Amino acid sequence: xxxxxxxxxxxxxxxxxxxxxxxxxxxxxxxxxxxxxxxxxxxxxxxxxxxxxxxxxxxxxxxxxxxxxxxxxxxxxxxxxxxxxxxxxxxxxxxxxxxxxxxxxxxxxxxxxxxxxxxxxxxxxxxxxxxxxxxxxxxxxxxxxxxxxxxxxxxxxxxxxxxxxxxxxxxxxxxxxxxxxxxxxxxxxxxxxxxxxxxxxxxxxxxxxxxxxxxxxxxxxxxxxxxxxxxxxxxxxxxxxxxxxxxxxxxxxxxxxxxxxxxxxxxxxxxxx
Amino acid sequence: xxxxxxxxxxxxxxxxxxxxxxxxxxxxxxxxxxxxxxxxxxxxxxxxxxxxxxxxxxxxxxxxxxxxxxxxxxxxxxxxxxxxxxxxxxxxxxxxxxxxxxx
Numbered sequence: 001x002x003x004x005x006x007x008x009x010x011x012x013x014x015x016x017x018x019x020x021x022x023x024x025x026x027x028x029x030x031x032x033x034x035x036x037x038x039x040x041x042x043x044x045x046x047x048x049x050x051x052x053x054x055x056x057x058x059x060x061x062x063x064x065x066x067x068x069x070x071x072x073x074x075x076x077x078x079x080x081x082x083x084x085x086x087x088x089x090x091x092x093x094x095x096x097x098x099x100x101x102x103x104x105x106x107x108x109x110x111x112x113x114x115x116x117x118x119x120x121x122x123x124x125x126x127x128x129x130x131x132x133x134x135x136x137x138x139x140x141x142x143x144x145x146x147x148x149x150x151x152x153x154x155x156x157x158x159x160x161x162x163x164x165x166x167x168x169x170x171x172x173x174x175x176x177x178x179x180x181x182x183x184x185x186x187x188x189x190x191x192x193x194x195x196x197x198x199x200x201x202x203x204x205x206x207x208x209x210x211x212x213x214x215x216x217x218x219x220x221x222x223x224x225x226x227x228x229x230x231x232x233x234x235x236x237x238x239x240x241x242x243x244x245x246x247x248x249x250x251x252x253x254x255x256x257x258x259x260x261x262x263x264x265x266x267x268x269x270x271x272x273x
Numbered sequence: 274x275x276x277x278x279x280x281x282x283x284x285x286x287x288x289x290x291x292x293x294x295x296x297x298x299x300x301x302x303x304x305x306x307x308x309x310x311x312x313x314x315x316x317x318x319x320x321x322x323x324x325x326x327x328x329x330x331x332x333x334x335x336x337x338x339x340x341x342x343x344x345x346x347x348x349x350x351x352x353x354x355x356x357x358x359x360x361x362x363x364x365x366x367x368x369x370x371x372x373x374x375x376x
Contacts, residue, residue: 189332
C-alpha cells in the first residue's frame with residue numbers, strides 16, 4: 001500500500017486573487033487548514049502529489065475533450081491567468097513522467113484515460129499548489145476530470161476512476177498523496193457569483209465524509225445544477241477521492257462559505273486504509 | 274451563431290502568449306482565422322464581456338479573458354449583469370437553462 005495521504009480542498013481563484021476581501025476569521029480558518037494539509041502531506045513522506053482537478057479550459061477544449069486525463073510530462077506550466085489577477089507567479093512545476101506512465105498503464109486496465117505530455121495549469125491546480133507545495137519541490141501528477149464542458153462523465157464513473165487511481169497508486173513503490181480539488185455548490189463566472197447553498201454543500205459533504213457511495217451518486221446533474229449551480233459539477237473530484245478511499249471515512253477540517261471567494265471553502269482528509 | 278469558435282479563439286488567447294501577441298500586433302488577421310458573425314467580432318474586439326456572456330461563452334473561459342484584460346473583479350461581474358440588462362437572457366450554452374443569472 002503506497003497511498004499515504006488523501007484529501008480534498010477548494011481551488012477558487014478568489015482565495016488568492018481576492019484574498020483580503022474575505023472575513024478575516026473565515027480566511028484564517030481556511031489558511032490554517034490548508035497549512036495543516038501541507039504539513040500532513042509532508043509528514044506522510046509523499047514522494048509525489050496526484051492532484052485530481054477540474055480544470056477550466058487552460059489545457060483542454062471542446063475540440064477533443066477527455067473525460068479523464070493524467071499528465072505525463074517532465075514539467076508543467078502555470079498558472080495561465082494574469083499574475084496580478086490570481087496573485088500567483090507563473091512558474092514551472094516539476095512532474096515525473098516515469099511515475100505517470102506506470103500509473104496510467106494500471107489505470108488503463110479499468111478506465112480509458114487520456115494522457116498529456118504538456119499541460120498548462122490554471123487556478124484549479126495552481127491555487128491548491130500555492131498552499132500545499134509553495135516551493136514547488138514535490139513532483140506533481142495532474143489529473144483532470146472534465147467538469148466544465150458537458151456532456152460530462154457520470155458520477156459513478158468518477159467513483160470508478162478513483163478506484164482505478166487507487167489501484168495504480170498501490171502498484172508503485174513510491175509514496176503517493178492524492179488531493180481532489182473542486183467546489184461544491186457555486187455559481188462562478190456568472191452574475192450569481194457569491195451565491196452558496198450551504199444546505200446542499202453539507203448534504204453532499206455528509207455523504208462524502210461517510211464515503212456513502214449511493215448517497216454521493218444520488219445527485220443527478222439536473223439536481224446539482226438547480227441546487228448547486230454549474231460549479232457543483234466539480235463534485236466529481238470529491239467523488240473520485242472517495243472512490244480511491246472506498247470503505248474509509250473522511251474528516252472535515254474546514255468549511256467556510258465565503259461569498260467573495262464564490263464558494264464554500266472546504267478542506268477535508270480521507271482516511272487511507 | 275458560431276459560439277464554438279468564439280470560445281476557441283478566447284481559449285487560445287487565454288492560454289497561448291504567442292496567439293495573444295499576434296492578436297495585439299494584428300487583431301484582424303487573427304479574427305479572420307475563425308468563423309465568427311459580425312456580432313461576435315464586435316464583442317471580441319471591444320471586448321464586450323456582457324455580450325460575450327449573453328452569447329453563451331462558458332464563464333470559465335470568459336473569466337480568464339476578463340482577467341487577461343486586467344478587468345477588476347467587481348467590474349467583470351457588473352459587465353455580465355449589464356449584458357443581461359442590455360441584451361436579454363443568455364442565448365446558448367451552459368447558462369441558458371436558467372437565464373444565466375437574469376432575474
